[in-house]
Amino acid sequence: MxxxxxxxxxxxxxxxxxxxxxxxxxxxxxxxxxxxxxxxxxxxxxxxxxxxxxxxxxxxxxxxxxxxxxxxxxSNSDSRVVAEDISTFVRKSAAIRNLIRAIQDRHLTAKEIDMIASNIGGTDHDAK
The missing domain is CATH 1.10.260.40 (lambda repressor-like DNA-binding domains)
Structure with a gap:
């Protein structure tokens, strides 16, 4: 398989x-x-x-x-795979890396992350 x-x-x-x-x-x-x-x-x-x-x-x-x-x-089953546009953005921005670490450190749920995104005008890209 x-x-x-x-x-x-x-x-x-x-x-x-x-x-x-x-x-x-x-x-x-x-x-x-x-x-x-x-x-x-x-x-x-x-x-x-x-x-x-x-x-x-x-x-x-x-x-x-x-x-x-x-x-x-x-390759959705491969957790190492990140879309290239997102990967490039994260590599270029220390602020984004810090945000991701904060999300990880606080063990936020997907629902909590979606709420944060909606508060800053983001959209749920995975739901599309």
Whole structure:
């Protein structure tokens, strides 16, 4: 059973016609072979640009998940996955990191977080 993005990539690569070696796949998506190994084992996540290349190389009827542009949409079971736009924003803002730590330290529930978001004019993006 495929549970992670890396497992999905590995399965799609093996079912490609003809099956692709990690090296051949790495060459097609402009990365080094060890990156493919790390990706498939869940040790690394691809950039948005690399995701698009993966989609172009491997997308097929057997793996429609590869047609998605958003890694988070593909791999909801992987708690390490954060949408790239949010990840970039968090990395650039110490205030956001402090806010996230405060939420974590206080063990706020999803409902409490939604209430805070509505008080500052935010929307519930996950509910859409």
């Amino acid at each position: 495929i549970e992670t993005y890396g497992q999905l990539i590995h399965a799609a690569r093996q079912h490609h016609d003809p099956p692709m070696t990690a090296k051949a796949f790495a060459d097609k998506i402009d990365v080094k072979p060890p990156f493919v190994t790390d990706l498939e084992k869940g040790r690394r996540l691809p950039s948005l640009e690399t995701q698009k290349k993966i989609k172009e190389v491997l997308a097929c009827d057997e793996y429609p998940e590869l047609l998605f542009d958003d890694l988070a949409a593909i």
